[in-house]
Amino acid sequence: MADILSNSVSGLLAVQRALTTTGHNVSNANTEGYSRQRVEMSAQMPQFMGNGYIGTGTKVDSITRTFDQFVESQLRDATSDSSRLSFVQDFASQVTGVLGDTETGMTRSTEAFFNAAGDVASNPTDITSRQAFLNQAGALTDRFNRMDEQLAQLNAGLGQQADAITREVNTFAQEVADLNGKISTAFAQNPNALPNDLLDRRDQLIQNIAERINVRVDDDGAGSLNLAVGSGQSLVTANIASELTAINAPSGLEIQIEGRSITNRVTGGDLGGMIEAQNTLIQPLRSELGRTAMVIAQEVNAIQKDGFDLDGFQGEPLFNVGQSDPNAPMMGNVTASPRNGSSVSAKVEISDATLLESGRYVARYDGTDWNLTKEGGSGGTIPVDDVPGMTITFDGITPDSGDTLFIDAGLGAAGRIATEDLSPARVPAAGGVDHDNDSGTALVSAGSRDNANIQQITDLANQAVVGRSADDELDGQTIGGAISSAVSQAGSVARTAELQGESARAALDNLEARKQSVSGVNLDEEAAKLLQYQQQYQALARSISISGDLFQSVLNAVR
Structure with missing residues (x-):
C-alpha cells in the first residue's frame, strides 16, 4: 500500500x-x-x-x-613470483655465509696448502716445514668436509621446510574445498546473493597458497573455484582437495600431488624458490667443490707417488676420497629417481678427474637402452662410453621403462676427502721417478735436499687442471680459479635474485595498492x-x- x-x-x-x-x-x-x-x-x-x-x-x-577479479589474479601471480625470489635471495645469503670470504673461505685454504708446499720446496729437509705442509693438507680436507657438510645441512633444511609448507598448503586447500561447498550451495539458492565474507576468506586462502606455490584458478560458474598447479595438476576441484607432498630425495626435491610428480610445474612461491635454490646453488656448489677435491687428490697423489722421502723411499698417496685403498679409483655419485619402478643403479669410476665436466648427467631407460643426456643442456643423447673422465657401468638389474638415474661425479666428494696419516719424514719432496728407465725408479740418497717433487705440487696451483678437455690441457681452470668461480656463481645468484626481487616487490606493492583502492x-x-x-x-x-x-x-x- x-x-x-x-x-x-x-x-x-x-x-x-x-x-x-x-x-x-x-x-x-x-x-x-x-x-x-x-x-x-x-x-x-x-x-x-x-x-x-x-x-x-x-x-x-x-x-x-x-572486488576486481583481474587485479586479484595479477596479485596472486605477483605474490608467487615475489615469494620465490625472496626465498632464493635469503637462501643465497646463507650459502655465501657458508662459503666464507677471501680470508676464511675455501680459496684461502687452497692457497695456504700450496704455500706450505712452497715452504718445503725452499727447505726440503726442514721437519717443521714438512709438518706444516701436512697440517695444511689436513686443514684443507677439513675445510672441504665442513663446507660440504654445511651445504648438505642446508639441503636437508630445505626438505624440512618444504614438508612444512606442503602441510600448510594442504590445510589451506582443504578449507578452500569446504568453502567451495558452502558457496556453491548459496549460489544454487540465489546467484546474486552470495556470502561475501566467505568469498573474501576463500580469496585470502588462495592468496596464502600462491605465496607458497604457484597456482592457476578457474571459476566453474557454479560458485566454486578450482585450483591447479602449473599447467593442470588439480589441487582443489569443487569441494575435494588433493594432497600435496614434498620428498627431499637424493636426486633433489620432488613435489607430488596424490603421488604424481609436479616438480617441473612448480615455478613460483616458496616451494619454487626452494627448487631453484637447490638446482642453482646447493647441487652445483657441492658438485664443483667435489670435482675440485677429486682433482687435488688425483694430481697430488700422482706427484707424491713419483717422489722420494727423507729416507729415500718412494712416496705414498697423501689424499683419499672415500676409498678404503687410496690407490684405488675414485668413485662418482649416482642417485636414483624416487619414481623408479626398480632398484636399478650404476657404478661410476673416475678415470681422470681433470676431465670431469660441471653439471650432472641424466640416464633414462627407454625400455631397450639407456639414454644419457646432460641436465639442462641443449645437446642430444651422449654415448655412455664417451662421458669425459668417468666410466659408467649399469648393474645387472633389469630396469623398468622410464627408470632414471642421476650421475654427478663430484656431488659429496668434498665431504669424503681425507688425508693419509704420514709423518713429516715421509713427505716425498725429492726426486721423481724416471718412467723411461727400465726399472721405473730413481735412486735418491737418504736426507736428500732435492726439492724437484714438492716443487711440482707448488706448481700445480697455477696449472689449468680442472675441467680441461682431453685434447687441450690449457682450456681448464686452476684449482683456485675453479673454487672462485663456484663462489662467484653463488654471489651472482644472490645478486640476481636481489635485483629481480626488488622489481617483483615493487610490482606487488603497486598491485596491493590498486586492490586497496578498490576493495x-x-x-x-x-x-x-x-x-x-x-x-x-x-x-x-x-x-x-x-x-x-x-x-x-x-x-x-x-x-
Missing part, C-alpha cells in the same frame, strides 16, 4: 541494513583480505492510483563486495556514510512519527 507509513518503514529497514553493513566495514578495516561491502537499493514497484503512479518505498536488492575500507568515507544514514534514519523516524500523528488526527475527527 502506498502510504507514508509503509514507505517510511521500508526506508527505515533499508537504512538499518546499510548502517549494519557500514559498521561491518568499519569493524573489518584492518582484516586481511576483507573487501568493502555495499548495500544495493532500488525503488519498490510503484502503485497506480488512477491519476498516476505512487511510490511504495525502497528495498534492498543485495549486499555486494567491491579497501576508507574510514573517512565510512564515517561520512554513517552520518548520512543517521540523518536519513532520523528523517524516516520523523516521517513515521508524522504518519502516526496524521492517523491520530483522523481518528479524532470521526469520534
Whole structure:
C-alpha cells in the first residue's frame, strides 16, 4: 500500500541494513583480505492510483563486495613470483655465509696448502716445514668436509621446510574445498546473493597458497573455484582437495600431488624458490667443490707417488676420497629417481678427474637402452662410453621403462676427502721417478735436499687442471680459479635474485595498492556514510512519527 507509513518503514529497514553493513566495514578495516561491502537499493514497484503512479518505498536488492577479479589474479601471480625470489635471495645469503670470504673461505685454504708446499720446496729437509705442509693438507680436507657438510645441512633444511609448507598448503586447500561447498550451495539458492565474507576468506586462502606455490584458478560458474598447479595438476576441484607432498630425495626435491610428480610445474612461491635454490646453488656448489677435491687428490697423489722421502723411499698417496685403498679409483655419485619402478643403479669410476665436466648427467631407460643426456643442456643423447673422465657401468638389474638415474661425479666428494696419516719424514719432496728407465725408479740418497717433487705440487696451483678437455690441457681452470668461480656463481645468484626481487616487490606493492583502492575500507568515507544514514534514519523516524500523528488526527475527527 502506498502510504507514508509503509514507505517510511521500508526506508527505515533499508537504512538499518546499510548502517549494519557500514559498521561491518568499519569493524573489518584492518582484516586481511576483507573487501568493502555495499548495500544495493532500488525503488519498490510503484502503485497506480488512477491519476498516476505512487511510490511504495525502497528495498534492498543485495549486499555486494567491491572486488576486481583481474587485479586479484595479477596479485596472486605477483605474490608467487615475489615469494620465490625472496626465498632464493635469503637462501643465497646463507650459502655465501657458508662459503666464507677471501680470508676464511675455501680459496684461502687452497692457497695456504700450496704455500706450505712452497715452504718445503725452499727447505726440503726442514721437519717443521714438512709438518706444516701436512697440517695444511689436513686443514684443507677439513675445510672441504665442513663446507660440504654445511651445504648438505642446508639441503636437508630445505626438505624440512618444504614438508612444512606442503602441510600448510594442504590445510589451506582443504578449507578452500569446504568453502567451495558452502558457496556453491548459496549460489544454487540465489546467484546474486552470495556470502561475501566467505568469498573474501576463500580469496585470502588462495592468496596464502600462491605465496607458497604457484597456482592457476578457474571459476566453474557454479560458485566454486578450482585450483591447479602449473599447467593442470588439480589441487582443489569443487569441494575435494588433493594432497600435496614434498620428498627431499637424493636426486633433489620432488613435489607430488596424490603421488604424481609436479616438480617441473612448480615455478613460483616458496616451494619454487626452494627448487631453484637447490638446482642453482646447493647441487652445483657441492658438485664443483667435489670435482675440485677429486682433482687435488688425483694430481697430488700422482706427484707424491713419483717422489722420494727423507729416507729415500718412494712416496705414498697423501689424499683419499672415500676409498678404503687410496690407490684405488675414485668413485662418482649416482642417485636414483624416487619414481623408479626398480632398484636399478650404476657404478661410476673416475678415470681422470681433470676431465670431469660441471653439471650432472641424466640416464633414462627407454625400455631397450639407456639414454644419457646432460641436465639442462641443449645437446642430444651422449654415448655412455664417451662421458669425459668417468666410466659408467649399469648393474645387472633389469630396469623398468622410464627408470632414471642421476650421475654427478663430484656431488659429496668434498665431504669424503681425507688425508693419509704420514709423518713429516715421509713427505716425498725429492726426486721423481724416471718412467723411461727400465726399472721405473730413481735412486735418491737418504736426507736428500732435492726439492724437484714438492716443487711440482707448488706448481700445480697455477696449472689449468680442472675441467680441461682431453685434447687441450690449457682450456681448464686452476684449482683456485675453479673454487672462485663456484663462489662467484653463488654471489651472482644472490645478486640476481636481489635485483629481480626488488622489481617483483615493487610490482606487488603497486598491485596491493590498486586492490586497496578498490576493495579497501576508507574510514573517512565510512564515517561520512554513517552520518548520512543517521540523518536519513532520523528523517524516516520523523516521517513515521508524522504518519502516526496524521492517523491520530483522523481518528479524532470521526469520534
